[in-house]
Amino acid sequence: MISVLTPLPVLLPLLGAAGALLVGRHPWTQRALSILVLSAVLTVSVALLLLADVDGAAAISVGGWPVPLGIVLVVDRLSALMLVVASGVGLGVLVFAVGQGSADGGEQTPLSIFHPTFLVLMAGVANAFLAGDLFNLYVGFEILLTASYVLLTLGGSAPRIRAGITYIVVSLLSSLLFLAAIALVYASTGTVNMAQLAGRLADLPAGTQLLLQSMLLIAFAIKAAVFPLSAWLPDSYPTAPAPVTAVFAGLLTKVGVYAIIRTQTLLFPTGALDDVLMWAALATMVVGILGAVAQTDIRRILSFTLVSHIGYMVFGISLATTAGLAGAVFYVAHHIAIQTTLFLVAGLVERQGGSTAIDRLGGLAKASPLLGVLFFVPAMNLAGIPPFSGFIGKLGLLQAGVQDGGWLPLTLVAAGAVTSLLTLLAVSRVWSRAFWRPAAQPPAQDTDRAAAADAGPELVPEPVGSPVTGDRPSGDGAARDGRTPAGATVAGGRRWRASARRAAWARHAAVATASTPAADQMGDHRVQPPLEPLPLIMVTSTTAMVAVTVSLTLLAGPLYGVAERAAGDLRDRGPYLEAVFGGTGEAP
């Protein structure tokens, strides 16, 4: 049973991609096919997870070659769990993309390449999760990276090409490093099969081991965006289309984290570089979140929090205890879902407000309360507010750190708590400014210029209570003027400036947030373009993703159980080796 199912997460998307290319001229057929394929992959993955959780790890040799020679695909609890989360997230993003495509009249655009490429990306991700040898892992990485190059530069506009070049060159460099590491591993052990390596690497001199381990870790850390190697990520992700950014943010870095977990547990369980990883985790958390706090664009804020939260996972890995690994595995699953959802919501925000720069957004809570809910729930989840799954994951990691008890883990526990608070700060800035400030409020730096332009010499000072105050969305400006504690003289001077500003703001509001219904309440009843409702499919898919993230909270018990058993397997290594070699787990 499991031997039939195992290749399917790789095979189905690849065949589906071929099919989707064939029917490229029929957009709806293509969309239906892609969704069908990913649904099938999700079903298969869930089945694999159930089987792997009940029966333990299993391996199949592709093409029937005997084990150390042929390509091996291995399903254990970790890879099955990753497959389930990845395919679920991929399906949600795909439905979102279908909704966006149909809302934008995608039938006319020559982007029939999106669906095949997306399926290839999912095949690459599945291949990386299932790979039982290093070279197959490399091939999986290359499949998903090549697909991601295409997706990132989709449409070939200037900003995407600029961001794409950075991304491609950095990814290429990490791939070359990985390939060189594989060559050195092969030269020193004579195999690339990971189960065989687990036995043979231990016999190497410590220096050689350290070299191989650090080369592999550097290659994976670039892909996972661990701090000193993370600068490429916030530069390249935000320019891509919303669904692409969402799936990149959710999945691609986590494939790197998965590879780090495998390296650290299966290949090099001695923990020679655990301290280095722990420092890297610390720097990743702190530097990432400080970057997020400084940004003013939702997508860039989210990109920086993505970098920052990779630090949590690396922290769990570097603890090298079962509790730490369990926390890291749970956090990976949680973070894939949550980060993808937030980027999808950012796509909805862009559609609703016309921008993702929080200086330009306002009044979204009034314009679309549903969008407010959709942002608020995952944002609080990301920040780790109880009772959400983010809290459970962070708590697990912090507990593991406290259990360890060394001064460095305890420092990281403190840094983790601070990072969590700063994450809350970053997302609540988005929340209070994009959603709750008055829609008509212009960007801060534009205020003076706009007011100065409007307070030209011809402007007649308005007496208090003039109808001009009606230009403000609040509408009762005059009444509140009376309550301002600054004396009336001051208020008089201010009123003069304020009325000038009101005119400026009203006009600014008409331009900047033309789509918000707050415009109705503005004094002059200029004809506003009718508010276009958010496309139903996009909202539905995002809602479904939010529901998934909430259900992660409800299912946290079983999920954490799986994560703990997966971590136990990883620490033990026995189940993996037995699955590959059969019987006693001894290499032939």
Place this chain on the structure above:
Amino acid sequence: MTPTVVLPLVIGGLYAAGVYLLLDRSLTRVVLGFLLMGNATNLLVLSAAGPAGGPPIIGVTEPEDMSDPLPQALVLTAIVITFGIASFLLAIIHRSWRLVRQEVVGVDEEDRRVARREGVHADELDPDDLAPEDRPAAHADSLHRTARAGDSTAEEALARRYAGIPSDDIDLPPTRGASR
């Protein structure tokens, strides 16, 4: 069979030249650097097979004399991947050239903007500069700044500060050009 010294030297040279070119801002050089490094890596994989032997075909060479076939299989895959990515990179660079007449690594404008940003952030706007409706309730910072020890009330401070402007009971705007 003796190990060769030529291959490590070539690999090292290719890596050095490749890294040097990769550090350049011109994208053409970056591509060339990537090609050199790709070839260096391919040679590294190939040399991982150990000393050279006969072609690994049963019936042609004795198994003891064969060279290791696995790295050759790996390197074939790696060459195909490197070749494909290099051509994609060239296409991207060509596109970049057509779009902006430049083939250098671009600048992340948003990043520069955030780094340059200074002064007013909406979170820390001076409430005095806001319209009265937008001020926090009970805000009266402006009074404390101007108040002196002798002033018993805010009104006195204001009266002195805005001397010459008709005062508060009547609702008249200040004269033109009166500034704080």
